[in-house]
Amino acid sequence: MAPPGVLMVAEKPSIASSIASVLSRGKMSTRKGSTEVHEFDGTFLGFPAYYKVTSVIGHVFSVDFPEKYQNWSATDPLDLFQAPVRKAESNPKAHIRRHLSQEARGCTHLVLWLDCDREGENICFEVIECSGFHINDGKRRIHRARFSSVTEKDISKAMDSLVEPNKDEALAVDARQEIDLKVGVAFTRFQTGYFQGKYGNLDSRVISYGPCQTPTLGFCVQRYLQITTFKPEKYWALHPYIVMDGYELLLDWERHRLFDFDVAAMFQKLVLQDGVLLVTGISEEQETKGRPQGLNTVNLLKVSSSALGFGPHHAMQLAERLYTQGFISYPRTESTAFPSSFDFRSTLGELAKVPIWAEYVHNLLSGGYQKPKSGTDVGDHPPITPMRAASEDLIGNDAWRLYQYICQHFLGTVSPDCKFVRTKIQFSSGGESFHCVGKHVRVEGFTAIMPWLAVSEKNLPRFARGEKIAMSKVELFEGKTAPPDYLSESELISLMEKHGIGTDASIPVHINNICERNYVQVQSGRKLVPTPLGITLIRGYQCIDPDLCLPDIRSFIEQQIMLVAKGQADHSRIVLHVLQQFKQKFAYFVKQIDNMDALFEAQFSPLADSGRALSKCGKCLRYMKYIASQPSRLYCGTCEEVYYVPQKGTIKLYKELTCPLDNFELLIFSMAGPEGKSFPLCPYCYNNPPFEGIDTLFGTGTKAAGAASGGKLGKGAGMPCFLCPHPTCRHSVISQGVCACPECSGTLVLDPVSAPKWRLYCNMCNCMVLLPQGAHRISTTSERCSDCESKIIEVDFNKNSTPLEGGATLHRGCILCDELLHSLVEVKHGKSFFKRSGGARGRGGSWRRGGRGRGGAGKKVDPKMSFSEF
């Protein structure tokens, strides 16, 4: 009988690989799957066993509303609070569920090696669900490995003390997911709909709200308000100078500064009358500036922003790459303490291979390096450390600068503390006290490798207690208090960490979000300056319900779900309770929205005053206004209707033609770039597709949208004319479609404004076909090819370049079956547009004529005609 199978699952592929190599002592075989599977023989619970170690890639599932709640206009956001929620695979293409279910087959033990935090505990249960194991199943057992680092010692220890997964912690995460979803989506949909329907220049496609992102924005706006409401005040300070050993020394006043001129002037007079300074005290103290603790993510992000000029998002991308290339350890960690088993010597040995630190490392190794300071160990991952020697050539400039910092920080942690002597001399004159401070470094310590943290040397002349020194002058310095600067990104990260907003992995995402939503802008020195939109939003929350933008909103949720995690409260009761409170807040917010709107009115222009006239409304026959700022749309002031148009391109009136269905004037939309295709659309049909069964709408995130645009086109359930099956309109796909796309199930449509570089493009994918260039006119006809059913096109060649005999210019034919036309067309497709036909234009072996095509050939009304046997 085969030994029992033991399936082990980690949170990410790298951990699975480490665990497998430890347990198999490097003797495993690895095969590819959705994620890698490492297999080996061993013993489990004292019996021979066959091991399979694999991983998920973070959460397997994410939570969302069912389909019927997805329509923004048909759902009242208030209903979302009671709506059911569904879990669906976060990344369906990765097929993690299938992978786990397949690998679990035949296994009698499941060992969960997910990260030892709340999220990891939640993923445990996702894995259990996918694998078909059940808690309390006597035959197929579930085990949880608790480990604090991926080292041989910790892995073996975890194997010897397997426990059960903690359902309460997992339920706490379920609770958070549901609360975040419902609160975030309800507020976001409501305020987006409300303000976007009223103002034309908000410049954000979506006006989002979230229990992390909004307090994050709140911090930036709070600082902005401190600056704008700041009232500078004059102050005065005494600045006595002495000249010693040939240079001038300024002394500090014990009172620092005073805000009353008369009083300050009086003190100046007293000191002037005295005229000399008496040395009243000399103190010398040995001071220590401690070496840093291990580097965690948040500190790396702060340094990246303030010293390297990298935004958190960019810094994490760089770190991620350094990690996957094996140059640094796992970059997402909260811990600053090293595990006791950490091998400092081998890390130092690796760093000795980097020429710029070779000498420093050798000195450390020979002189005895220090044990790092204790720090905090959250039990997730060790601090971020270098793993392998790198060079600038190997990893590129930005990554190198980050890597350098990580190395310097690591060397700092194992270097001696910096020691210096601080000398303070105290003086008195006219009853007032003054002092000056000198610093002398005795041991450079870690500051040698982190020179920006060095203590600056300040030498003082020698003084003797009781000595009287003449003043060279006593200034009455006049200053003005100054407002603080805008919040720096690094300060924001500190505030977020302090208030528990986001996690090491999500802090960069929240900062990125408030930038992308146009709530703040990053200015030079990585200062965060809120935009009018960001300021107005926060001021709005402040006047309706300040809780909505305070950091406490996150801690409230956190504290509630903690009760679930600790088993002190029931999951569904907590969710119900928290959502009830937020629902009340939401209802109040909706009721009071006028107060926020008053602020918007003062800052933004109404839709009716925005934009330029473009296209006549088919209902009232008056011109609508085109609002170019995102999301671009048309607004009919008479009907008070908004019509969204495709985003990120240019839009123009299309020859004053109108849609036969609704009388709206047609527009022509051109996508950006030299190869960007152009197509007509009716504003009404684009927003309200008139035909049922149009399942591949454009600009909705569906197949046609993604592929055809090569990117997101934004809002509006789009049906441009190239998807319209109207049987007689000359712009529909029935009239303009030529033949089936060779690449997908779409149709190649004539681009009506592509002259003189005439072309067809696919209405579903990126495929494009170049037609005879330089022709005066190319149009479709109502005839079809008798061989392949493609639409016959008519070409009016240029007189000077016509390929026709006798200088004739007019030619009709099928682009596939007509020899002349066929030789003049060329397929380009995808973003790379590589040529499919061999070499020169024409006669590519891949285009064959005749025969029956696939996809809809023969169906007379189906516009997808054959591109036979392509």
Next chain:
DNA sequence: GCAAGGTC
């Protein structure tokens, strides 16, 4: 078109 949390 929406949140926040994993990870790629």
